[in-house]
Amino acid sequence: MTAIQEPPVHTPTGSLLRLATAGSVDDGKSTLVGRLLHDTKQVFADQLDAVERVSRERGLAGADLALLTDGLRAEREQGITIDVAYRYFATPRRRFILADTPGHVQYTRNMVTGASTAQLAVVLVDARHGVVEQTRRHVAVAALLKVPHVVLAVNKMDLVDYQESVFAPIADEFAAYAQALGVPEVTAIPISALAGDNVVDPSRAMDWYAGPTLLEHLENVEVDHDPRHCAARFPVQYVLRPQSSEFPDYRGYAGQVTAGAFRPGDEVLVLPSGKRTSIAGIDRLGERDVDVAFAYQSVTLRLADDVDVSRGDVIVPADRAPEVTQDIVATVCHIADRPLRAGDRVLLRHGTSTVKALVRALDSTLNLETLVRDPGPSALHANDIGQITLRTAAQLPLDDYADHRRTGSFLLIDDADGATLTAGMVGVPLGTAAEG
Incomplete structure (x- = not known):
């Protein structure tokens, strides 16, 4: 993946928003991102010079801002986006x-990667084509991943004479489809990424639109989900026993707090064993006995009792523990070229734990046209969204994905070559059952 680039200007004090862009081929995603970076003055002079030089070589009159994000050589040559390009x-x-x-439909799996941590998704639609199958697929993925905010950016309004009569029916169709999938909020904005209309600056050509520009919406949307307020979760990554002369009896459990907060004295359970103990102390890099560890901090927990803890275990509050089970029903997006079939034996990676699993049944696939679950498919193919039933060789502590993204999700892996097959989310209903 492309490395996140530090910005050349601004020292912000505001909150952080993670967002993902999606849309069909040539809807203008990379141009939109380039426009955001250019118009917010986030582009270095030498970067802009390089883009202008390549644009001239292609015979373009102006700078092709899409080149600011299409960083792979194959992307530049083909004029499409292949990898997930991260930008700060x-x-x-x-x-x-x-x-x-x-x-492109064959890279829908990459959208799952990009949107898995997003708090907002910007779905682009070409004003000339409206909502197409890939648009519906991207909305379904956003719903599957429980992205709380979705923006419909109807792009290339300059090519339809900035007409409200073109924008309105697209916005209505998209909103109805998203609502049927359970998307909680949709904001529709007419834009021209190429000309800059309603991206950073308001458009003079669309005086019928009274809403915010895209940047205004991104700056002001409320990101109300704070993982620090969720039930605490700590997947153990590594057991530390340094055996140093300074701390001869030291035993700690290193990892990242994925939700909530832990404090010394908290009563906790070690799952899946269910052993009860309490937190004796918390250490961070260079600091011993800190008062609290919040979500996304990497720390070492020391426990009051000598209990058996190993990599893959999850430490949780004793009064807010998840279900521990070997039987999983989950909604999945199949991302491998190799089909997934009932009876397949796979590896299941959940947090820091990897266990053997059996695909007991393929329950259904989601029809993106009708939003109906078609029962009993013979296989899941690349980019299919469906529901499956699994049986694992060991018990796992599983949350609902809507409550905890990290401990409510998993990956299925080919046990032969280690390839990722499927991304799964626990407790995420999608679509309606087909009538018998």
Whole structure:
């Protein structure tokens, strides 16, 4: 993946928003991202010079801002986005980490990667073509991943004479489809990424639109989910026993707090064993006995009792523990070229744990046209969204994905070559059952 680039300007003090862009091929995602970076003055002079030089070589009259994000050589040569391109930019109001995801159907799997941590998804639609199958697929993925905010950016309004009569029915169709999938909020904005209309600056050509520009919406949307307020979760990554002369009896459990907060004295369970103990102390790099460890901090927990803890275990509050089970029903997006079939034996990676699993049944696939679950498919193919039933060789502590993204999700892996097959989310209903 492309490395996140630090911005050349601004020292923001606002909150962080993680967002992803998606849409069909040639809907203008990379141009939109380039426009955001250019118009918010996040582009270095030498970067802009290089883009202008390549644009002239292609015979273009102006700078092709899509080249600011299409960083792979294959992308530049083909004019499409293949990889997930991550970009960091900032304004005085907020910081942003943006994942520019591919539009071609064969790279839908990359959208799952880009949107898996997103708090907002920007779905682009070409005003000339309206909502197409890939648009519906991207909305379904956003719903599957429980992205709380979705923006419909109806792009290339300059090619339809900026007509409200073109924008309105697209916005209505998209909103109805997203609502049927359970998307909680949709904001529709008419834009021209090429000309800059309603991206950073308001459009003079669309005086019928009274809403915010895209950047205004991104700066002001409320990101109300704070993982620090969730039930605490700590997947153990590594057991530390340094055996140093300074701390001869030291035993700690290193990892990242994925939700909530832990404090010394908290009563906890070690799952899946269910052993009860309490936190004796918390250490961070260079600091011993800190008062609290919040979500996304990497720390070492020391426990009051000598209990058996190993990599893959999860430490949780004793009064807010998840279900421990070997039987999983989950909604999945199949991302491998190799089909997934009932009876397949796979590896299941959940947090820091990897266990053997059996695909007991393929329950259904989602029909993107009708939003109906078609029962009993013979296989899941690349980019299919469906529901499956699994049986694992060992018990796992599983949350609902809507409550905890990290401990409510998993990957299925080919046990022969280690390839990732499927991304799964626990407790995520999608679509309606087909009538018998």
